[in-house]
Amino acid sequence: MVIPVYTPKPKILIPEKVSPDGLALLKERFEVDERKGLSAEELKDIIANYEALIIRSETKVTAELLGAAKKLQVVARAGVGVDNVDVVAATKHGIIVVNSPSGNINAAAEHTIALMMAVARNIGDASASIKAGKWERSRLVGIEAQGKTLAIVGLGKVGLTVARIANGFGMRLIAYDPYANPTLAAAASVTLKPSLAEILEEADFLTLHTPLIASTRDMINAAELALMKKTAIILNVARGGMINEDALVEALDAGTIGGAGFDVFTSEPPQANTSASRLIAHPKVVATPHLGASTKEAQENVSIDVCEQVVAILSGELPRSAVNAPIILPEESRTLQPYVNLLEKMGSLYTQHYSSRVNSKSFRTTFDITYEGALANINTTKPLFAALVKGLLTPITSSDGFNINIVNAEILAKERGILINEQRSRENTEDKPYSSFVTLRARASRSLSHQRTDASRSNSPNSTRTPVKQAAESEDQVIQGFVSGNKPFISRLDRFKGEFVPSGTLLICRNFDSCGKIGFVGSLLGKAGVNIKFMNVAPLHEVDGAEDEFSSEALMILGVDKPVGENVMKALYTTEGVLEANLVTL
Numbered sequence: 149m150v151i152p153v154y155t156p157k158p159k160i161l162i163p164e165k166v167s168p169d170g171l172a173l174l175k176e177r178f179e180v181d182e183r184k185g186l187s188a189e190e191l192k193d194i195i196a197n198y199e200a201l202i203i204r205s206e207t208k209v210t211a212e213l214l215g216a217a218k219k220l221q222v223v224a225r226a227g228v229g230v231d232n233v234d235v236v237a238a239t240k241h242g243i244i245v246v247n248s249p250s251g252n253i254n255a256a257a258e259h260t261i262a263l264m265m266a267v268a269r270n271i272g273d274a275s276a277s278i279k280a281g282k283w284e285r286s287r288l289v290g291i292e293a294q295g296k297t298l299a300i301v302g303l304g305k306v307g308l309t310v311a312r313i314a315n316g317f318g319m320r321l322i323a324y325d326p327y328a329n330p331t332l333a334a335a336a337s338v339t340l341k342p343s344l345a346e347i348l349e350e351a352d353f354l355t356l357h358t359p360l361i362a363s364t365r366d367m368i369n370a371a372e373l374a375l376m377k378k379t380a381i382i383l384n385v386a387r388g389g390m391i392n393e394d395a396l397v398e399a400l401d402a403g404t405i406g407g408a409g410f411d412v413f414t415s416e417p418p419q420a421n422t423s424a425s426r427l428i429a430h431p432k433v434v435a436t437p438h439l440g441a442s443t444k445e446a447q448e449n450v451s452i453d454v455c456e457q458v459v460a461i462l463s464g465e466l467p468r469s470a471v472n473a474p475i476i477l478p479e480e481s482r483t484l485q486p487y488v489n490l491l492e493k494m495g496s497l498y499t500q501h502y503s504s505r506v507n508s509k510s511f512r513t514t515f516d517i518t519y520e521g522a523l524a525n526i527n528t529t530k531p532l533f534a535a536l537v538k539g540l541l542t543p544i545t546s547s548d549g550f551n552i553n554i555v556n557a558e559i560l561a562k563e564r565g566i567l568i569n570e571q572r573s574r575e576n577t578e579d580k581p582y583s584s585f586v587t588l589r590a591r592a593s594r595s596l597s598h599q600r601t602d603a604s605r606s607n608s609p610n611s612t613r614t615p616v617k618q619a620a621e622s623e624d625q626v627i628q629g630f631v632s633g634n635k636p637f638i639s640r641l642d643r644f645k646g647e648f649v650p651s652g653t654l655l656i657c658r659n660f661d662s663c664g665k666i667g668f669v670g671s672l673l674g675k676a677g678v679n680i681k682f683m684n685v686a687p688l689h690e691v692d693g694a695e696d697e698f699s700s701e702a703l704m705i706l707g708v709d710k711p712v713g714e715n716v717m718k719a720l721y722t723t724e725g726v727l728e729a730n731l732v733t734l
């Protein structure tokens with residue numbers, strides 16, 4: 149009877165309100181836990197159980213939380229701003245952070261316009277007044293938008309959308325954004341100005357649409373407010389903290405700023421007696437509780453957008469809007485996938501085959517990786533780089549929670565002292581049965597020639613090596629591979645050429661190229677009950693074929709059905725047997 153193996157579905161935690169439209173995409177293949185109202189402590193206690201976390205602006209994804217997340221592959225922000233996510237910590241842990249860069253842009257822009265008009269026409273005050281039974285027409289006279297100057301700080305997606313709508317109102321549009329696209333600005337009738345001060349002086353309305361980053365925190369403080377007209381109205385639908393709340397309250401009290409419309413605050417929800425709560429309570433302020441993205445349409449958009457990306461990541465594919473990973477087009481990703489497998493095998497083969505050279509803390513090795521043939525034309529080699537690092541490190545790191553991927557490969561390589569130089573060569577592969585191949589060359593360091601002199605000093609139980617061949621250790625180590633029929637092959641290992649599939653348990657023996665070696669190894673393995681699945685004899689690579697003390701050597705690669713015991717490994721190494729034997733699992 150065959151007992152089916154139970155593989156639990158990956159789990160997704162959703163601690164905030166996310167629209168069901170996207171969640172429907174997840175529910176069939178994953179276990180979806182919608183758990184609103186969790187405290188930071190409760191979230192930390194359960195995060196280790198989840199592969200994905202989907203959030204909005206309320207959940208604080210701290211380094212501490214990410215440290216407790218043992219299996220987390222993705223943090224998906226159903227919205228734009230990722231200022232509530234410690235992206236640096238996520239990158240270190242190899243956790244992809246994705247967002248929905250445009251799903252709620254229109255909602256945020258329309259909300260900005262709604263606040264602008266609400267302040268200009270006293271809508272909040274007038275509504276409260278009439279509901280209280282009053283009829284105060286002369287106290288509530290407003291101003292018009294038409295003909296006024298709207299100054300925009302941050303002319304990105306939301307800023308430009310606000311500009312297009314305001315243009316329809318007949319407003320004069322100016323903006324400050326040192327990185328803005330001048331063509332898009334001109335198309336939206338916006339005049340870009342070179343300094344913040346200049347737009348502050350001219351603004352009848354000022355609206356902010358930058359992310360909250362070091363350069364934008366407190367960018368409008370008392371000094372900046374002092375440059376503005378007394379009647380100016382300030383709008384913030386971006387992030388709390390970009391306009392200093394205390395300074396603004398003071399200016400409103402002093403009558404040096406006319407009014408404000410705010411959707412976002414330094415503390416959300418605002419605590420009592422904070423600058424945020426004082427601003428909200430001010431009679432010249434119209435405030436909303438972070439509703440910029442809260443429309444049915446925007447919530448559907450962002451939910452579908454991030455849920456599709458979560459599905460992609462949990463299926464081993466790359467997302468379209470990663471904040472901390474390169475964007476790779478699906479077509480390119482498909483082309484690269486077999487080479488990703490090859491590079492991971494090559495890295496793992498290196499670490500296991502040359503295990504005596506690899507210190508578990510640091511490699512201190514320089515690798516040259518060359519992509520030759522058609523592969524030299526690809527746009528990004530990042531997935532290949534990451535696969536190589538993963539292959540190099542996985543055999544010597546605990547896999548428990550250790551996630552090596554395109555997100556953190558560079559950081560991890562640096563931490564381990566691995567230096568990888570990538571090169572491309574458009575070598576003609578017409579005479580070869582493949583269109584591309586990859587060469588990994590580990591450059592020998594001088595100290596290598598002083599390393600181990602006999603098998604007993606090896607730090608690998610799977611390696612035996614003759615003392616007479618130490619000269620070979622001071623040479624570069626070379627592994628070459630190619631892909632055929634989507635399958636990875638190794639075509640060269642050091643000075644030896646021979647094709648083999650890097651898969652399963654392989655016994656790699658270096659021996660004198662003389663009669664009887666195959667029989668000797670075969671009979672030893674047979675006696676130990678180890679079955680040989682395939683065998684490949686690799687002679688010397690032709691470029692190294694010059695007569696020297698190694699030219700009579702060959703490499704024997706045997707695919708075996710189980711690991712070979714230490715006794716058998718030692719028995720292989722005799723004068724009539726092999727010079728070196730390594731066991732690798734790929």
Ligand SMILES: NC(=O)C1=CN([C@@H]2O[C@H](COP(=O)(O)OP(=O)(O)OC[C@H]3O[C@@H](n4cnc5c(N)ncnc54)[C@H](O)[C@@H]3O)[C@@H](O)[C@H]2O)C=CC1
Pocket residue numbers: 228229230249252253256301302303304305306307324325326327328357358359360363364385386387411412438439440441442
């Ligand atoms: N209240 C809400 O519910 C929502 C708020 N937002 C927030 O709106 C803001 C803007 O979002 P997007 O337009 O999508 O971002 P974006 O990335 O498209 O645009 C941001 C713009 O700010 C500019 N910028 C950056 N640093 C600057 C600086 N120091 N001075 C001037 N300009 C600077 C950039 O060049 C860029 O053009 C974000 O903070 C986002 O989180 C977005 C959606 C909803």
Ligand SMILES: O=C(O)C(=O)COP(=O)(O)O
Pocket residue numbers: 204205206226227228229230252438439440441442
């Ligand atoms: O997308 C953004 O940046 C927002 O601020 C929207 O926040 P929310 O998802 O509504 O909590």
